[in-house]
Amino acid sequence: MKSERFIFILFWLCSLFSVAFAQKKYPVIDRPIIFDAERKQLSLEYLYKRHGLKQTEPSIKPVMVVLHWTEIPSIETTFKVFNRSTIPGSRKELTSASALNVSSQYMVDRDGTIYRLLPDTVFARHVIGLNYCAIGVENIGGSNSPLTQAQLEANEQLIRELKSKYPIAYVIGHYEYTRFKNTPLWKEADPNYQTSKTDPGKLFMQKIRARIEDLHIKGAPANK
Template identity: 70%
Template sequence: MYKNFATKLLFFALLLLSTLCSLKAQTAFRIVSKPIIFDAERRQLTLDYLEKRHGLKQSEPTIHPLMVVLHWTDIMSLEKTFDVFNRSTLPGARKEIASASALNVSSQYVIDRDGTVYQLLPDTVMARHVIGLNYCAIGVENIGSDQYPLTEAQLLANEQLIRYLKLKYPIEYVIGHYEYNLFRETDLWKESDSSYRTEKTDPGRDFMKRIREKIKDLNIKGVPDHK
């Protein structure tokens, strides 16, 4: 009798510990507001980008999110990344994309190496982060690079953020930045210049494989099926 009681007690203790760990993981997810400048200049440049690059003439610089695009920054500092995104216009060093627009690059979210999630723009305000898809894509930048792969804390934070966004919006796709070209032959693709493209590797194939394993229960698509 005592042996059975001890076994049951151990079972319930392990169940309680598992539940507490799960609750801790869930409650640890926080979004810290860290807004970049969105002044009249950036607003107008965003409206111009939507019209000239995506063929969408709008009165407000908003998007209807259908996709989450994961990136890495290639800048190993949250504050330096923020400084790069904070100005409304592209710095002179970005000549390879300046011909398309003077609008500065940015994203809606940045995730630091420790997994802290910072929100730079509202989910439904357009950020310039992925050719052909900005009008429907929420961008998530991660502090890291090819030399400094993304961390376990970032993996968890990306998973939690995707789950959060899936609850709010009809998210159909989660892709890595390096996969954006695979949408060129789909109805989602909107880019006025067919030759405008850049080669990307972020956020790494291994990271995308792992994040897709983590969110497979959400039944979100990866790259499109080409028939």
């Protein structure tokens, strides 16, 4: 009788611990941006003119996840920015390279809710030289609005999910992308086409790398 009671208490304690330490699962919500004939055409042109890849479909083979922050404070405003197919004329440094609007496959809100804007393997313009092989994750926040613990956990969840589906070999912060120049992965026609980036911050990358250490995913090559 005594041992039965002991086993019961052991079970109860185990279930209590598993609830307390179970990873919270953040929802992934489909919220597709416009991908009309114009966006398709501009994506194919970008793939050809900038990355040197002649394709009939605007698809990618993901081997990399690039983490960003938006510097735009809300999901709604960011969605509006990404939703149109062409880039506004005000972003001169980008329009000269292509009329295709910027976007990413995922957005992560400050409460960790994940929004999927495009299927994982559809082309998005979010990182010079590497779009053709990189899935983009935009986090709502920026230099004046540090990314949250929920976003850290949601990014980890998303990276683990993507790693289970694709041969993801690299996870990088956007500010690290130029380190791929002079590597076989870099595909950009104009050696001078480059923008300076700080997102999503070094601290966030340090934290995310510590959380996914067991996946043995590489970072960007070291600065030369």
